[in-house]
Amino acid sequence: MATQYTDLELAINTLVTNFHSASSSNADTLTAQEFQNMLSQEMPDMVKTEGDQGGLNKLLKDMGVEEGKNVTFNNFWGLVNSLATSQFGLQSKEKQVKCVKCILL
Template sequence: MAQFSDLEKAIDTLVNQFHSASADKSPTLKTDEFKNLLSSQMPNLMKGVGTDQAFGAILRKIGVHDGEGISFKQFWGLIQSVATEQFGRLSGQKGSSCSCILL
């Protein structure tokens, strides 16, 4: 059996956590399901999101409109954003940023 890398395991975890967050197993998450997913799996992100207005800003940032379900593609956009910010913090360099481009 193949031995998976830490990165492959992390990607698998992201996909599985997203899909298991849907109560009705639909391909999109309802806003409350998405909020619960972020609260349980990305608590550091949610620390700064104390209000519905701040959570709404996250939804708008990833392109979710009122009443719309959150797709995995939109979730992945959030992951990209968080990863880029995390890189800047961990690199310890002011002004450093990831120049990675996702197609």
């Protein structure tokens, strides 16, 4: 009998699988270039670094990646956390605006 995974379980599996498959050498970490390629392919609307070395360097620094070091899954998970928190904030504000509109009507 096949296991039925929830959408959340599938999403977590996708994050882990896509991170590790972005490594050309099957390593546990990604080079800055591999990471940038993954972001441009998998998260093009949420993270824009393609062709912007300065933007990539700032993102890596914000993620806690030391200069010249590879990106770990833990670093990537921090980025996912930040993006999810921002997304929740945006959705929360949209709900507040809708509620204000309801009160005004």
